[in-house]
Amino acid sequence: MAYNAGFMCGFGLSGSVWTCDGVPLSVIAAAVGTPAYVYSAATIRDRIGAFSAGFASYPHAIHYGLKANSNLAVVRVVRAAGALVDANSGGEIDVALRAGYAPGDIILTGVGKTPAEIDQAVALGVKAINAESAGELDRIAAVARARQTVARVALRVNPDVVADSHPHISTGLSTHKFGVPIREARAIARQAGARAELAFVGLHVHVGSQMLGLEPLRQAANAVVGLARELRDDHVTMEHVDLGGGLGIAYDGEEVPSADQYAAALIEIVRPSGLTLVVEPGRAIVGAAGVLLTSVVDVKPQPGGKKWFVVLDAGMSELMRPALYGAYHRIVCVEPRAADPVVCDVVGPICESSDVFGVDRLLPLPTVGAVVAVLDAGAYGSAMASNYNRHPLPAEVMVDAGAWRVVRRRQTIDDQLACEE
Ligand SMILES: Cc1ncc(COP(=O)(O)O)c(C=O)c1O
CATH class of the missing domain: 2.40.37.10 (Lyase, Ornithine Decarboxylase; Chain A, domain 1)
Structure with a gap:
């Protein structure tokens, strides 16, 4: 109307x-x-525009975190504004496809992927499956072998970083269920990099949501960029580092870093690696x-x-x-x-x-x-x-x-x- x-x-x-x-x-x-x-719709476009402008000076990809809001119409606005997506389930992959995304636009994350979700992601050939454990890498490899294909995987790392947010939306401490401990990640990534059924494309981290300061994001970025360097010494190459979402919004007039400040902080850390910088903002786009x-x-x-x-x-x-x-x-x-x-x-x-x-x-x-x-x-x-x-x-x-x-x-x-x- x-x-x-x-x-x-x-x-x-x-x-x-x-x-x-x-x-x-x-x-x-x-x-x-x-x-x-x-x-x-104008606000969604405006926010995606702000992220795109912030990251413009460096190779990057913005994968909107669908979990924040996956109403089909919202996702269509997001797509038209130029952002890709991060799905947290098979259902979110389905929504992304219906909104017009290609499999190569979709990253699948999720701490408990079912066999059906792994099969769906491998069969489609999504851009990356962010694996949460060595066991999950084995299961992805087994599906890829059975389908006679190569699955693109990244490894989610738990950097043991305090997110400074509400405990229920902090995800980067060693006691949290997410990812593999950073100390074990090098060996797990090396093994993944050597498997014929897997293309090892990146490292992933997401330490929390509604973060009002950049320090936890910097610490997480430093941790994965350091790990990427070690892996390069091990001759494990990759395409990107995925630094997750997490930027907060001002629910009560709080001071929040701008998209420019956020992007500048992450680019500074990732630039020496030459790797593409992936982010997965959700709340900061639709909140x-x-x-x-x-x-x-x-x-x-x-x-x-x-x-x-x-x-x-x-x-x-x-x-x-x-x-x-x-x-x-x-x-x-x-x-x-x-x-x-x-x-x-x-x-x-x-x-x-x-x-x-x-x-x-x-x-x-x-x-x-x-x-x-x-x-x-x-x-x-x-x-x-x-x-x-x-x-x-x-x-x-x-x-x-x-x-x-x-x-x-x-x-x-x-x-x-x-x-x-
Ligand atoms: C892996 C991952 N990526 C992205 C997001 C989106 O986070 P936010 O809405 O805080 O930007 C989340 C949220 O929990 C997440 O778990």
């Missing part, structure tokens, strides 16, 4: 109403209902490109009368990050309200006490039916949504060039029950 031209890119206040690329969020909520995710629209279904005073509960029609089944990681998201009323600000706990409708979107938020007390937007919900929002409490998966809307369209219809109870007896 077309709206007005001359729009502002992304989400923001236009006068006193919140808009996405110029379209009032209240218009979308009225037409589509709530809960609904709304995405800004700020999406909001969750949700309606107020109840408002009630808390004991003592100083605070209010604002109960929404969306909760942890639609957006799990606050319940899972205590994550912070700004919450705004999409239309102006004359009421004085009061202190609110903004909560979901799910039967879990952790189903809370925001504690002690100052909001003009919303009335039942008012629509609020949970901001910066484009990454790990809809991707982690579930049917808990039999909530349908929410509708999703793409706004592009002043027009909007539903890119995933709201799930129905029939959709949910179609696979049940």
Whole structure:
């Protein structure tokens, strides 16, 4: 549905109403209902453009981390903007193919690849399978032998680096399940490099997500570039180093390195190796490109009368990050309200006490039916949504060039029950 031209890119206040690329969020909520995710195509393009510009001075490939948001329409915008993809499962490979990617555009990562996923990736001939263990390299080689082909593999290394992020999204410590310990990686890579069924194409590392500083990324990059140097001395050559994703976004106005600063830091470390620099940003591309629209279904005073509960029609089944990681998201009323600000706990409708979107938020007390937007919900929002409490998966809307369209219809109870007896 077309709206007005001359729009502002992304989400923001236009006068006193919140808009996405110029379209009032209240218009979308009225037409589509709530809960609904709304995405800004312009913001996705802008972010990919920023990464491309940052890395332009050095051979590189940007593989968008599909796990952040693999809605088909989002992935199509990502593809049209020139980024490749990093898939974390067979399902994400399927989405990438449907979005128009060729196998050579896809990297497969994943700490627990099933036999079917390995077979799918080998048969397709993806750009790289990031292997997580010596055993997995054996299994990939066996499939490649059976298919009489050569599988392109990289080795995921665990550099034992502190990510300085939430413990549940830190992945680079030796106690974490990801990759092979850096001390063992040289021998494992040498063996892989010598196998006829494997083409050893790179080293991979990903130490965490929502990182607000560059130091952990520098440490990880130094570790893999050092290992690549050692392997070159061992006559094991490769094409790229893949430094994963992890760059954070400003959920609460925090200072975050720019794409330029991020790229400059990594290029400085990788340049002497001459290897192509691969990155897998997810959140930094789609995080700020999406909001969750949700309606107020109840408002009630808390004991003592100083605070209010604002109960929404969306909760942890639609957006799990606050319940899972205590994550912070700004919450705004999409239309102006004359009421004085009061202190609110903004909560979901799910039967879990952790189903809370925001504690002690100052909001003009919303009335039942008012629509609020949970901001910066484009990454790990809809991707982690579930049917808990039999909530349908929410509708999703793409706004592009002043027009909007539903890119995933709201799930129905029939959709949910179609696979049940
Ligand atoms: C291997 C890998 N690559 C890329 C990403 C994307 O990370 P982010 O969204 O933090 O950029 C992740 C996220 O967990 C990951 O595990």
